[in-house]
Amino acid sequence: MVAIDGKTLRRSYNRNDKLGAVHIWANQSGLSLGQIKTEEKSNEITSIPALLDLLEVKGCIITIDAMGCQTDIAANIIEKQVDYVLAVKDNQKHLHEAIIDYFNEAIATNKAELCWLQAHEECNAEHARIEVRRYYLSTCLATLPDAARWKGLKSIGMVESQRTFNGKTSLERRHYISSLESVELFANAARSHWGVENSLHWVLDVTFREDDSRIRTGYSPENFNIVRQLAINLLKKESSKMSLKKKRFKAALNDQFREKVIFSG
Secondary structure: EEOOOOOOOOOOOOOOOOOOOEEOOOOOOOOEEEEEEEOOOOHHHHHHHHHOOOOOOOOOEEEEEEHHHOOOHHHHHHOOOEEEEEEEEEHHHHHHHHHHHHHHHHHOOOHOOOOOEEEEEEEEEEEEEEEEEEHHHHHOOOOOOHHHHHHOOEEEEEEEEEEEEEHOOOOOOOOEEEEOOOHHHHHHHHHHHHHHHHHHHHHHOOOHHHHHHHOOOOOOHHHHHHHHHHHHHHHHHHOOOHHHHHHHHHHHHHHHHHHHHHOOO
């Protein structure tokens, strides 16, 4: 599973020279595989194919948020002999509406027994919170507008997250298009993509305080971002049970431990 997701360095923008923010593209395991600097959010659309060209991804499953739900990106992924799971939101308005209508009707009329609609459910309970995730995948594409535009498209999916905390229940639904035909693979891919926030973005913001960095001259934001990601990769590969924050602090104070971290791979 390889997740592609964007992250803005909030203080890297310089009003004087219009320096754009840096976006990170990361593997769900928490090990960063690459990044592309973009000047504006819309440029992620052209950055994603450029990033994929840097990586050997044959046989992987690529997951991308709604910004990457573009026909050209889907075609680029399939040409590399890779499967995809692309989030769909209102940037693909008609497609999004068609998927919502399909699953609303399918669930309301109990079509889960039909052969082309698969379902999978997971339940987690921790810290006084109960979360039930229901995954639906359908290989029926007849209701989609111009489905042939999406190269390799084989299914549409929905993830329904029901959270109960302190007696209050909330329900959230996310919608996807995919080249997969197994609901278990789809569930794994969708769940893995959410891990990017916790395994990389959160670490950069909290442990390395990246969003507070005022570095913004020339290539400095991009270069320091690379250094932070390399540090995270090395700290995660070191085998001790300490948190990344403690490992980082110990590496700063102890030459032997720092050497162990650097050569742990």
